[in-house]
Amino acid sequence: MKVKMILPALTEAKSPYFRPIKYSLFPPLGLATLAAYLNDDDEVSLQDEHVELLDLNDTPDLVVIQVYITSAYRAYQLADYYRAKGAYIALGGLHVTSLPEEAALHADTIFLGPGEDIWPAFLKDYRAGKPNKLYRSTTRTLVGVPPIRRDLIKRHLYLVPNSIVVSRGCPHSCDFCYKEAFFTGGKGFYTQTVDDALAEIERLPGRHLYFLDDHLLGQARFAGALFDGMRGMNRLWQAASTVQAVLKPGLLEKAVAAGLRSLFVGFETLNPLSLREQNKVQNLNRDYNAAIRRLHDLGVMINGSFVFGMDHDDETVFARTVAWAIEQGIETATFHILTPYPGTTLYERMVAQGRLTTGNWDLYDTRHVVFRPTQMTPAALEAGYWRAYADFYRWSAIFKGASTKPDAISKLRHVAYAGGWKKFEPAWDWLIRARRVAHLRPMLEGVLTGFGKYLDREPLDDGSLLTLHAE
Secondary structure: OEEEEEEOOOOOOOOOOOOOHHHHOOOOOHHHHHHOOOOOOOEEEEEEOOOOOOOOOOOOOEEEEEOOHHHHHHHHHHHHHHHHOOOEEEEEOHHHHHOHHHHHOOOOEEEEOOOOOHHHHHHHHHHOOOOOOEEEOOOOOOOOOOOOOHHHOOHHHOOOOOEEOOEEEOOOOOOOOOHHHHOOOOOOEEEOOHHHHHHHHHHOOOOEEEEOOOOOOOOHHHHHHHHHHHOOOOOEEEEEEOHHHHOOOOHHHHHHHOOEEEEEEEEEOOOHHHHHHOOOHHHOOOOHHHHHHHHHHOOOEEEEEEEEOOOOOOOOHHHHHHHHHHHOOOOEEEEEEOOOOOOOHHHHHHHHOOOEOOOOHHHOOOOOOOEOOOOOOHHHHHHHHHHHHHHHOOHHHHHHHHOOOOOHHHHHHHHHHHHHHHOOHHHHHHHHHOOOHHHHHHHHHHHHOOOOOOOOEEEOOOOOEEEOOOO
16 A cells, blocks of 8 residues: 655645744654555555645555644645545544544545544555544553554654654643643643653663653653663653742652753733633742743743734734743743634634634634734734744844853853744855755753753764764
8 A cells, every 4th residue: 555644834835945943853753654554565655744845746545634723724725636646544643533524525534633543543444445424532641552654754854853742632621722722632741651751762862852742741650661671762852841840849750850951831911810711720829030040040931832812912922921921931932912813712612702704724824814913913912922932033133132041151052043943044045045954953962951961973864964062
């Protein structure tokens, strides 16, 4: 059987040569995970359109496409194209689960929810010649999941090719998050066994890992055992978690001892009324400042996430948020415009209130306003979003944030990380086009370790060596 797996990009014209660096950071693992269930004699290819041009001249028997909201139209275009060529089309992912009737128009089979239980069931039915039109996940477990088909991932196209996921979902239920829609009908948060997670880490070459889990510290017992097992592996890694978990005694220390050097933290808003509005109760009555001090005292850099456009936000929210983030010495910030994704509680509320202004899924990218805000115009919200990025990443702001650090090395690390992320985008664009983004991996690792000497000669995925002497 010839199987083609595709992760579509937002638009064909912009892939892969005009993409921001975030699309070349790490490989998504959903399709490579499903590929592990195929037979040894199946011929399979996997293409991530964010980083490579698709080969559309092939004739696969089965085409599997993972659909996100901002890639939905491109996904349907590809599905219709291969369907016309006689291929069997299977669609799954967040957007398919949220809007199954829409996706079903372009597919022979659709998958709702996670694939660990329904994908093997589909393969059995498909090989028997009697696949169903719809498979809905109800059994949630990562026990017995086969090792990811990493041989299908083009490692040289990513800055950090060692992405890894050891859990699914999140224990919390924020109104703006896809989680509730995607995991309906079963557990919304579950983990691998610790032994399986450690075995997957052992299989990864190099030193640097990027955990793609929504909330790596979401189950304290599992996370603590994982970090205990990782001690001594000499790994260096980044992940995402919450203010609540950061403040939990003991767990963060274990993570740092296991190699944590940068953490994505969902602050989202400084206004407790907005936290209640979006049911982000895990952040209520949490001392953001204490969480930041705790991370910085342990040598962990922070990527802070912030959302603009909640009902309690007026036009002062942008300057206040940026000023606070700079004063706290947050190294990098990710800003978003509140976006009501289909299937979420926020979307249902916006529909009931008649506040949605477009159903163009390409605009649901957290950079465009797709609803009517309560305390500012849509134009003011978009302008404030872009201004927040410009203000936070000004050189003067980067140096001011760095000045909060206690010593020269941590100051230099702040400037290198924040400046390298946003101030050298033309250089990143060139590296992406030249397919040489992986050559900056040792430099990134040097920044994450605070410029300590950690490797003299780092092998790259193309077999070359890059010498790094960082003191």
